[in-house]
Amino acid sequence: MQNPDRQGPSGVDEEDRQFETSVQRHPAPSVNERPLSAASSFSGSTLDAVAQRVLWLSTAIIDAANRGRETAGGIKVGGHQSSSASMVGIMTALWFAELGSKDRVSVKPHASPVLHAINYLLGDLDEEYLPTLRSKGGLQSYPSRSKDPDTVDFSTGSVGIGATAPVWAALSRRYLQDHFQLPEGGRFYSLLGDAEMDEGAVWEAIIDPEVRQLGDVVWIVDLNRQSLDRVIPDVQIQRLQGMFAAADWQVLTCTWGRRLxxxxxxxxxxxxxxxxxxxxxxxxxxxxxxxxxxxxxxxxxxxxxxxxxxxxxxxxxxxxxxxxxxLGGHDIQELLATYQKIDDTRPTVIFAYTIKGRGLATEGHPSNHAAQLTEEQMRELAALSGTNLDSPWGRFPEGTEEAALCSETAGRLSRTPVPQTSGIPVPKELKWKHKQLTSTQATLGRLLSDLKRADPANARRIVTVSPDVASSTNLGGWINKTGVWSLSERRDWFSDDDETVLHWQENPHGQHIELGISEVNLVSLIGELGATWSRWGEPLAPIGVLYDPFVPRALEPWMFGTYAGGQSILVGTPSGVSLAPEGGAHQSMNTPSIGISTPGLDYWEPAFAQDLEWSLLEAISHLGRPGGRSAYFRLSTRPVEQSLAALPEDPALWERRRRQALAGGYRISTHSAEEDHVVLVGAGAVMPNLCEAAETLDTHGVKAGIVNVTSPSRLFQAMRARDSLEPGPGTAILEQLFPTAHPAPLITVLDGHPHALSFLAGVRGDRTRMLGVTEYGQSSSLPEAHALHGIDAGTITSAALDSLGR
Structure with missing residues (x-):
């Protein structure tokens, strides 16, 4: 371990720097000369010169952000010069001699400066941005599809998730081709570091059965054998090769350069x-x-x-x-020869041997991950690159082969702008009534089938995805109506079995995608399905359905998908402890907090079927368009008597109820708010308990108002908007539910952690008692489970009386 007191400004020991400088001066690392590339009309030396300039620019971008920028309090800006350097040969060969305009590339997070350097040479990035890495309004720390000023195909800041995104983008593109007659696209490349192979998301993706048919997927692994803190100890290439081969991937290895x-x-x-x-x-x-x-x-x-x-x-x-x-990963000719071997009938992985920091004074050092070159070393690199540190951003002069290559590449990679879409115009509501006793989970399946019947033109844009739980989450009717999407048609051997309820018809025209039991794959796929509107101008409404207890398992990749612009709907069902016999192993207490705190997301927990209908159609209408939002639904298996919703018959009042439900909630009390002694506030499966408690309180002379919250997040957004903390929906709903002139104690109840509704105390400053689930449960009956966690009618009644001093 290094002694921090002996470290220089770059974070590398001064003793080690002597070795760095000697390595820089004696072997003078540089890109080897290349012969004429089969994929380019330019000489190998031209490609070498471009690669050297990319190395310089990517290194200088990080240098400018650190040595060239003053920061408040001396906070380190950071950047990854060595991680970028190991990718220079791979990316130069790919962009300047291999890629087409239809190809899409995911770049490993720490190599973002290389991407920006290439985009700058191609005229896709203005010079003013080059010194702005990790500054406000500048280049992002990692490639960001939504926030960087230049072309970025995939956001990749989340290690492992960005690597797999092109797989799901390729699958989404195939789905579009089958359903909307899009022309064939290009390849989908993932450029990833070998340390990313430790991420479980990588292996969950490659073994999915559908993935092995994606011949347009290519992964290139930057095999520099270093992670953030150390040199990876094992020689594990054979094991990695074998694991990909076992998943039916083509495995190519680019090991040695021509000199060796x-x-x-x-x-x-x-x-x-x-x-x-x-x-x-x-x-x-x-x-x-x-x-x-x-x-x-x-x-x-x-x-x-x-x-x-x-x-x-x-x-x-x-x-x-x-x-x-x-090594082969730095030899452009070897790389291009390897690219020519790609088999388009199955996915391909290329292991390209590289040196972390290749061409820099820090190359190969075990602590070079975040090390920065000194000014002297930068000047030496500038001299090797035909430029200078005092004027670092020069492009190649007009008339040179290098400038011509950049111009030719820019033209070849030019893309037709994607047409803007306005989303999916689904109806505000459907014309069929709901069963009097039903659960929101059962209602989901019927709603999807009814939407297909009511509006087939727009319903064809709905695609459901589940991890082997389609039948247990009530999607059977929808699947029977639409079929299961598969890259090729498969025979249903149980189609003639009269006792088979779920008909599993797999063909390229189905609208349900069944994955293996991998929540990470599910949310990654719906994220890419939800980005097709911005990639290819064809909006989809992806609805992913999984057990609510597993939402936290899928949270990070789903959040990253929404950050990258994927608009989708995630349905967690069944939720809470209301699936009582399943016990603590399958309860979800913290998912309401996820729904409220996730940016760009509306969280819905409807209690009644009509509320679910309104909110689901509202959520679909927000997908597939600029400024759209994702949605999370928390549903239940508990059958609920629908008459408790007290739906009005008058058309004007019906429309008022719909608007209130979409704004976040409504009162179902028969008396006015000014008569409230106490207000019972709940969401989802506990609403029958609140209604029962209100009846009991009434016998004790206590008027209890009842507020049915349909979307806690929309009420939270309204509060933030009211306080001018962020733009949001209309704030009138707050006054309608909790009129300022008539304060009363609140009892909030949720089949989840009680703090998820605690913010409602701040609407008008009411004294509040919060009921919810704070402990792991156990298998029991539904009444026993609710009583165990204090969300039953008796506990609600007691809490209301306590709040009144009764």
Whole structure:
């Protein structure tokens, strides 16, 4: 472990810096000369020069954000020069000789400066942005599709999630092609670091059955064998290759550059190859950090083979040091040759061997992750790159081959603007009545089927997704009506079985997608399905359905999907402890908090079928358009008597009720608010308990108002808007539910954590008692579960009387 007192300004020990400077000056790392690329009319030296300029620009972008910017309190800006450098060859070869305008690329988070450098050379980014990395209004710390000023195909700040996003984008594109006759698209590339392979999301994605048919998916792994803190200890490439191959992926490896390959063909070359392939990662990294004069001894080790020793001794120290750095991920010709081998009938992974920090003074250092070059080292790099530190942003002069290559690439990658969409114009409500005794979970399936019947043109844009829980979440009727989408048609062997209720018809025209039991895959897919409006001008309404207790498991990738612009609906059902026999293992107490606190999201917990109808159609109408929002529904299996909603018959009052339900809630009391002694406020499955408690209180001479909250988040947004803290929906609903002139104690009740409704105390400053679930439960009957957690009618009645001093 390093001594912080001996560290220089870049976070690297001064003793180590002596090695950095010697490595920079002696081997003078640079991109090797390349012959003419098969995919380009420009010479290899032209591609080399472009790669070197990309290296310089990406490094200078980070340098300008740190040495060139004063920060309040000396807070470090940061950036990843070494992580960017290892990607330069891979990305230069890809952009300047391989990509087409229909291709889409996800760039590993720490290589965002390389993306911005390339976009700048292609004229897609103004010079004024280059010094603005990690500043307000400037370049984001990691690629951001919604916040960066230049072209970014995928947001990738969340490690592992950005890597898998192109898989789900490819699947979404295939879905669109099958349903809306879009022309074929291009490839979907993921550029990821080898440390990202530790993320479970990666492996959940590659083993999904549908994924193995996506021949337009290509992953390129930057195999630099370093993570944030260390050199990865194991040589695990064979294991990784085997895992991808077992999932039916094509596996390609770009290991050695041409210089080393020529050495391998000489006497003793096979021994050299074997030595390098069997060398532990740490030993190889230490070899890179050695002075060129020490490299031969370290390479040969104790008791070397005479033939290997003869080969090594024939090389000058500088040449040997350069050869040891000659990995395939930095050899553009080798990369392009590897790209030509991609099999378009199945997904492909390319393992490209690289050196973290290649071409920088920090290359190969185990602590180089966040290290910054010194001013002296920046000037040396500038000289190697044909530019200078005092004027760092120069493009290639007009008339040069490099400028012509940038111009040709910019033209080749030019895209037709995506047409703006206005969303999906679903009706405000449907014409069919609901059952008198039903649950919101059962209502969901019927609503989707009814919408297909009422508005088939727009209902064809609905796509449901579930992780092997379609039948248990009441999607059976919808699936029977629309079918299951599959890349190819599969025979339903139970179609002639009279006892089979769910007909599993798989074909390219279905509207339900069934994944394996992976919540991460589900939310990642609905995020990309919800981005098709902005990628290709075709809006979809993706509705993902999963058990509510598993929403926290899927939260991070779903939040990242909404941040990246994916608009979707997530249905968590069943929720709370109301699925009483399942017990504590399947209860969800904290999901209401998730619904309220997630940006760009409306959280709905309707108690009644009509409320669900209104709010679901409202949520669909907000998808697939600029400024749209995602939605989260928390539904229940508890059958509820629908007459408790006291739906008005008068058309004007009916419309008023609909507007109130969409604003966040409504009163179902028969008396006016000025008569309230106490107000019972609830959402979802507990509403029958509130109604029962109100009846009991009435027998004791206590008038209890009842407020049915349909959307806690919309009420919270209204409060924030009222207080001028953020723009939001109309605030009139707050006065309608909690009139200022008639304060009364509040009893809030929720089948979830009670603090999720606690903000309502601030609407008019009422004394509040909050009932909800704060402990893990156990298997029981429904009345026992509600009583155990204090959300039953008896506890509500007692809390109301206590609040009145009765």
């Amino acid at each position: 390959q020529r050495l391998f063909s000489q006497p003793g070359g096979e021994l050299l190859r074997r030595r390098l392939e069997e060398m532990p990662n740490q030993e190889y990294q230490r070899l890179l950090r050695s002075h060129p004069d020490e490299a031969a001894a370290r390479l040969l080790g104790d008791g070397p083979d005479p033939q290997l020793a003869e080969l090594v001794s024939s090389l000058e120290p500088r040449d040997l040091a350069e050869a040891l750095r000659d």
